[in-house]
Amino acid sequence: MPVYKTPKSIIAPSGCCGGCGHGIIQRLIAESIEELGLQDQVIACVDIACSEWSLDCLDYDHIAGPHGRIASVATGIKKVRPDKTVYALAGDGSSYVIGWTETTYAAVRDIPITMIVVNNGIFGMTGGQMNLATTLIGDKTVSSKAGRRRETMGHPVDMLQAIKTFDVEFAARGALYDTKHIDETKRFIKKGFENQRDNKGFSIIEVLSPCPTNWKLDPVDAMEKIKNENEKVFPVGVYTDRGGNK
Amino acid sequence: MSADYVLMKGNEAIAEAALRAGCRFYAGYPITPQSEILEYMSVNMEKRGGTFIQGENEIASMSMLFGASAAGARVMSSSSGPGFDLKQEEISYLTSNNLPAVLVNSMRYGTGDGEITPGQDSYWVSTRGGGHGDKRLIVLAPASVNECAELTYLAFDLAEKYRNVVEILTDGAISQMIEKCTLPPAKEHDIDKFDWTLTGKPLGVKKNKMNNLTNIIGHPAYSEMMLNKFKTMFSEEQRWESVMTDDAELILVAYGISSRVCKTAVREARAAGIKLGLIRPITVWPFPRKAFENLPESVKGFVTVEMSISSQMGEDIMMAARNSKPLYGCLTNVNIPKAKEIVDFCLDVLAGKVEPMEVI
Numbered sequence: 001m002p003v004y005k006t007p008k009s010i011i012a013p014s015g016c017c018g019g020c021g022h023g024i025i026q027r028l029i030a031e032s033i034e035e036l037g038l039q040d041q042v043i044a045c046v047d048i049a050c051s052e053w054s055l056d057c058l059d060y061d062h063i064a065g066p067h068g069r070i071a072s073v074a075t076g077i078k079k080v081r082p083d084k085t086v087y088a089l090a091g092d093g094s095s096y097v098i099g100w101t102e103t104t105y106a107a108v109r110d111i112p113i114t115m116i117v118v119n120n121g122i123f124g125m126t127g128g129q130m131n132l133a134t135t136l137i138g139d140k141t142v143s144s145k146a147g148r149r150r151e152t153m154g155h156p157v158d159m160l161q162a163i164k165t166f167d168v169e170f171a172a173r174g175a176l177y178d179t180k181h182i183d184e185t186k187r188f189i190k191k192g193f194e195n196q197r198d199n200k201g202f203s204i205i206e207v208l209s210p211c212p213t214n215w216k217l218d219p220v221d222a223m224e225k226i227k228n229e230n231e232k233v234f235p236v237g238v239y240t241d242r243g244g245n246k
Numbered sequence: 247m248s249a250d251y252v253l254m255k256g257n258e259a260i261a262e263a264a265l266r267a268g269c270r271f272y273a274g275y276p277i278t279p280q281s282e283i284l285e286y287m288s289v290n291m292e293k294r295g296g297t298f299i300q301g302e303n304e305i306a307s308m309s310m311l312f313g314a315s316a317a318g319a320r321v322m323s324s325s326s327g328p329g330f331d332l333k334q335e336e337i338s339y340l341t342s343n344n345l346p347a348v349l350v351n352s353m354r355y356g357t358g359d360g361e362i363t364p365g366q367d368s369y370w371v372s373t374r375g376g377g378h379g380d381k382r383l384i385v386l387a388p389a390s391v392n393e394c395a396e397l398t399y400l401a402f403d404l405a406e407k408y409r410n411v412v413e414i415l416t417d418g419a420i421s422q423m424i425e426k427c428t429l430p431p432a433k434e435h436d437i438d439k440f441d442w443t444l445t446g447k448p449l450g451v452k453k454n455k456m457n458n459l460t461n462i463i464g465h466p467a468y469s470e471m472m473l474n475k476f477k478t479m480f481s482e483e484q485r486w487e488s489v490m491t492d493d494a495e496l497i498l499v500a501y502g503i504s505s506r507v508c509k510t511a512v513r514e515a516r517a518a519g520i521k522l523g524l525i526r527p528i529t530v531w532p533f534p535r536k537a538f539e540n541l542p543e544s545v546k547g548f549v550t551v552e553m554s555i556s557s558q559m560g561e562d563i564m565m566a567a568r569n570s571k572p573l574y575g576c577l578t579n580v581n582i583p584k585a586k587e588i589v590d591f592c593l594d595v596l597a598g599k600v601e602p603m604e605v606i
Contacts, residue, residue, distance in 0.1 A: 008449055009449060039448075039449050040446070040447070040448035040449060041446040041448075042446055043317070043444045043445075043446045045313065052457070055455055055457055056455070059449055059450075059453060060446075060453060061444040061445060061446055061447055061453045061454050061455075062444075062453065062454070062455045062456060062457070063313065063316050063343075063444060063456040063457075064456065064457040064458075065309060065312065065313070065339070066305075066309055066312070066335055066336060066339050069305065069306065069309035069312075069336075070309075072301075072305075072306040072307075072309035072310045072312075072313070073309050073310070073312055073313035073316075074313060075299070075310050075313065076271065076273070076309070076310035076311060076312060076313025076314035076315075076316075076317065076321075077313040077314065077316065077317045077444060079271065079297040079299070079310075079314060080270075080271060080297070080313075080314045080317035080318065080319040080437060081317050081318075081437075081444075081445070081446065084445070084446035085446065101302055101303060101306065102302070102305075102306045102309065104302075105301075105302040105306065109299075
């Protein structure tokens with residue numbers, strides 16, 4: 001029977017709401033970093049909003065950037081300290097909506113950072129508003145109370161389909177709704193850090209993650225929603241891998 | 247004369263002085279009349295081992311700068327008019343994290359898209375701007391190519407000394423003119439010099455968590471620290487040049503391109519027996535209030551000479567003079583003032599033909 005040790009990098013509880021996926025993602029980041037022996041050289045860049053909770057949780061140098069600009073902040077740091085492991089952790093509002101330009105051009109420049117995007121289909125920190133890029137058609141939020149309508153609010157977009165055309169090192173999507181998918185997500189995140197260790201280019205890992213608080217579902221139902229609804233629009237798997245394993 | 251005596255554009259002098267001050271990170275977006283700074287950096291930054299990035303926009307460029315500054319590098323960006331507006335968000339973030347950076351604002355005249363020609367109507371956005379929240383930027387206003395180099399070199403030291411944003415406020419004329427210039431000696435900056443930077447430290451070693459400083463040290467400590475910083479910068483960093491103010495009847499107040507014309511106006515007026523003087527702010531924040539102390543009894547009023555519609559500097563002059571003397575506005579908006587026009591204006595003031603201005 002496997003024994004799971006808490007990574008040494010985790011120094012405090014995640015601080016997130018019950019059933020939130022952010023805590024799992026923080027742990028996967030810490031495990032990946034320690035398994036690769038990179039824990040003594042990490043600089044973490046977190047977006048404001050829910051990603052910022054990891055600032056107190058993980059024992060790395062941290063910076064919280066302006067909302068949406070985290071790929072740019074990480075670019076600046078990686079250029080000044082190219083020998084350090086620099087990762088960006090941000091939500092889907094930050095990475096795909098207000099900061100889509102910044103994410104795009106970090107990818108186009110092929111900056112050798114590891115970017116982790118939490119796709120929970122909603123603006124969590126601000127109380128559950130619609131996310132233009134990731135809220136599903138019909139999903140009810142506090143800014144789409146009758147459900148998202150394509151005619152007036154547009155439709156969700158699979159941004160990894162765009163990113164894979166930018167000739168980046170690695171782009172993949174994982175999910176957290178069962179252990180099989182958590183393990184797969186971990187492999188993707190670890191691959192992102194391996195690429196950086198090996199001086200390869202831009203790696204982005206998106207994670208389908210639940211927000212029970214703002215979805216107004218209990219944690220188990222939130223996981224079921226990802227499996228039955230969100231994953232249909234946002235398929236998990238590797239979108240591009242220049243290293244060529246898949 | 248130094249061997250580094252060269253003929254350069256204002257923009258090039260700014261860029262070269264920044265490199266010699268140890269600036270090793272530049273990110274920016276093209277806009278007239280400052281694009282030569284970006285172009286100079288694109289050619290020369292990598293030769294000095296630094297990073298040049300042409301950003302996808304101003305906000306992204308400034309966010310890269312924010313990261314690079316946090317990682318310990320000496321950093322610079324530059325823009326003008328609408329481009330400088332877009333930098334405001336990150337100026338606020340730099341301030342909230344107590345991070346140094348040097349920015350150049352080369353003023354182009356007008357609101358909205360405006361013109362690409364020189365102006366001085368971004369005084370307010372420079373001296374009062376910087377995005378949301380409380381902050382003060384040290385704003386240096388060169389009036390020659392030589393001063394472009396000198397003040398840019400100084401700006402990096404001031405930014406680091408106060409862990410604050412320092413702005414070089416120039417205009418399309420000062421940025422574009424070619425003059426002789428003495429360049430400062432080149433020096434290297436050690437990115438590991440300070441203990442507050444992001445370095446990627448081993449587990450167990452105390453980490454730097456850069457977030458709003460208020461979250462880290464609490465509001466009372468942050469407020470006290472910032473207020474002390476603002477007060478210290480205000481009292482220690484006032485810089486100006488006074489020209490023939492000892493017996494002046496009217497004192498011109500002008501910076502940048504206008505101040506150069508004012509020097510000619512003072513000389514021509516004096517030759518005609520009219521006692522003009524000039525106070526030239528070199529820092530427009532902190533505004534050199536000390537220059538307005540102990541002025542002679544002979545002074546009947548102040549004349550602000552600015553390329554703007556409103557007198558943007560007028561309220562600073564009124565505060566500096568404690569409203570003791572009338573203020574007159576020789577405001578030339580889109581045009582660079584002419585010496586004769588300034589002298590004629592002053593003659594009208596002395597003849598009682600000009601109403602003192604209310605600041606609007």
